Amino acid sequence: MRVLVTGAGGRLGSAVLARLYDDGVTVRATSRQWRSDSEVEWVVADLVTGDGLDEAVSGVDAVLHLASAPKGGQTYQVDVLGTRRLVVAAGAAGVGHLVYISIVGVDRVSIPYYRHKLSAEQVVAAGPVPWSVLRATQFPQFLDDLLTSSSRLGPVIGDRAVLAQPVDPGEVAARLAARLVAGPLGGIEEYGGPQVLRFDEAVRAWREARGSRRPLLPVRIPGRLGRELRGGGLVTEALPRGVRTWADHLADTYGGTGRR
Known part of the structure; x- marks a missing residue:
C-alpha cells in the first residue's frame, strides 16, 4: 500500500510516519518546502494554493489527511478550502480511501477553529473518495503547553471543572494505521485517552511532577x-481507548510521577 500523508511534519505526523514505516507501508509525505529522507518520499505541495496536489496524490492508494492550521489566520484556507482541493485531486486520481483526523468536540464546542474542522469533515464526507474520519481527544502535550502558558504570571489560571481526556499521539497514529487497514468507514470514529480529568486534577498532577508550588487560581x-x-464537550465514551495516561506523560517529560 502506498499512502500519502499530509501534515507529516507535525507532532502527530511524525508519529504516523514512524508507525507506517514499522508496518511496512510505502509512504509519501507532503511539505511546503523540500525535504530529504531515505525512508519517506517527500513531495512539495501547498493546500492553500493547490500547487503540487495533483502530483502528490498520483499513484497512491490512500491519503491520511493530518494537515491543519489552528493558528496564524489561515485555518479556513487550509482546513476547509485546502481539504476541498485535496479531496478533488484525490478523487480525480482514483484514490481509494481518505482518512481525515479531526477533534472530539468539533460538533459540540463553539470554538471557531472547531467549526472549521467540522466543515472540513463535511467536505470529506461529500467528496468522491471513500472516507473515514477519526476524531481524537487532545494530546497531553497540548494540555502541558496550556498549563505552562496559563501560569506565566505565577498561579495556574483556569476553570477547575473543565474536563479533558488526554490521548497519546503514538496511540492515535496506531489507530489511524488500523483504520487504513480496515478500509473506508463512511462515518466518524472517536478515540480518546484512558482517563477523563478535571482541570484541577490535571493541574495537581502537573505541579507534583514538576515539583512546583504554583497555586491554582x-x-x-x-x-x-x-x-x-x-x-464534557471535549471527551468521549467511545471504546476502545488509549492506555497511556496523563501521569505517564508527566513521568516521561519531567521525571516525576504525577500521581496522587
Missing part, C-alpha cells in the same frame, strides 16, 4: 463555551 469560563467545556 480558579477562573470560571463564562457563557455557552464554559458550559460546553465543563459538560
Whole structure:
C-alpha cells in the first residue's frame, strides 16, 4: 500500500510516519518546502494554493489527511478550502480511501477553529473518495503547553471543572494505521485517552511532577463555551481507548510521577 500523508511534519505526523514505516507501508509525505529522507518520499505541495496536489496524490492508494492550521489566520484556507482541493485531486486520481483526523468536540464546542474542522469533515464526507474520519481527544502535550502558558504570571489560571481526556499521539497514529487497514468507514470514529480529568486534577498532577508550588487560581469560563467545556464537550465514551495516561506523560517529560 502506498499512502500519502499530509501534515507529516507535525507532532502527530511524525508519529504516523514512524508507525507506517514499522508496518511496512510505502509512504509519501507532503511539505511546503523540500525535504530529504531515505525512508519517506517527500513531495512539495501547498493546500492553500493547490500547487503540487495533483502530483502528490498520483499513484497512491490512500491519503491520511493530518494537515491543519489552528493558528496564524489561515485555518479556513487550509482546513476547509485546502481539504476541498485535496479531496478533488484525490478523487480525480482514483484514490481509494481518505482518512481525515479531526477533534472530539468539533460538533459540540463553539470554538471557531472547531467549526472549521467540522466543515472540513463535511467536505470529506461529500467528496468522491471513500472516507473515514477519526476524531481524537487532545494530546497531553497540548494540555502541558496550556498549563505552562496559563501560569506565566505565577498561579495556574483556569476553570477547575473543565474536563479533558488526554490521548497519546503514538496511540492515535496506531489507530489511524488500523483504520487504513480496515478500509473506508463512511462515518466518524472517536478515540480518546484512558482517563477523563478535571482541570484541577490535571493541574495537581502537573505541579507534583514538576515539583512546583504554583497555586491554582480558579477562573470560571463564562457563557455557552464554559458550559460546553465543563459538560464534557471535549471527551468521549467511545471504546476502545488509549492506555497511556496523563501521569505517564508527566513521568516521561519531567521525571516525576504525577500521581496522587
